[in-house]
Amino acid sequence: MVITSQKKHEEILKYLSSSKKIFIVGCGACATVCKTGGEEEVWQMEEFLSKNNKEITGDVVIDEVCHLLLTRRAFREHKEEIEKADTVLVMACGTGIQAVVASTSKKVYPVLDTLFIGVTKHIYEFQEWCNTCGECLLSETNGICPIARCPKHMLNGPCGGVVDGKCEIDPELDCPWILIYKRNKESLKKIHLPRDNSKRARPGILSLRGVR
Ligand code: SF4
Numbered sequence: 001m002v003i004t005s006q007k008k009h010e011e012i013l014k015y016l017s018s019s020k021k022i023f024i025v026g027c028g029a030c031a032t033v034c035k036t037g038g039e040e041e042v043w044q045m046e047e048f049l050s051k052n053n054k055e056i057t058g059d060v061v062i063d064e065v066c067h068l069l070l071t072r073r074a075f076r077e078h079k080e081e082i083e084k085a086d087t088v089l090v091m092a093c094g095t096g097i098q099a100v101v102a103s104t105s106k107k108v109y110p111v112l113d114t115l116f117i118g119v120t121k122h123i124y125e126f127q128e129w130c131n132t133c134g135e136c137l138l139s140e141t142n143g144i145c146p147i148a149r150c151p152k153h154m155l156n157g158p159c160g161g162v163v164d165g166k167c168e169i170d171p172e173l174d175c176p177w178i179l180i181y182k183r184n185k186e187s188l189k190k191i192h193l194p195r196d197n198s199k200r201a202r203p204g205i206l207s208l209r210g211v212r
């Protein structure tokens, strides 16, 4: 899941200073779980903008804004409301925002900051467990990722800073290398060689055409 947080309202109003009529796009997937861009947050944003003299021409919560085909279809279905707007405000991750840009020639502004890919540990509590390195080593680390879950990205750990299983950088954080060790005490005997960083070349592009 893509974890997002909302920008400060002052910042949003600043870049909307020349916008008068606004269409709002929310996301029914990750941003809904993060409570940053689901139906409730879209309503709250509408209320906030209306109080600040903006006219809302309409809104839509798309199942997955990052799914370009779904977003384009939603824009066709809401064509009239979008036509009336001078600006589209997007409550989705950075990928979703760009899917909207690819679907309209209107001005597009973001409401959210995109933070990381993570898990929901508890309600409203998220943690990064994968940073899309392109060469997954979970088969060698008992299913626990030291690259994403260690602040130093230690490929061979733990470092000397672990205290009672917790990380010296963030005492709230379980050191992944201790978790790896607890699952299999032989694990730390393997030395991990430097990684092939060409596999994490960006921009990431994958085409399954011809495969499926
Ligand atoms: S090793 Fe970690 S960062 Fe890389 S793909 Fe696997 S889970 Fe993601």
Ligand code: SF4
Binding pocket: 149, 150, 151, 152, 153, 154, 157, 158, 159, 160, 161, 162, 163, 166, 167, 168, 169, 174, 175, 176, 177
């Ligand atoms: S204590 Fe563990 S999680 Fe923290 S920096 Fe060292 S190896 Fe990484």
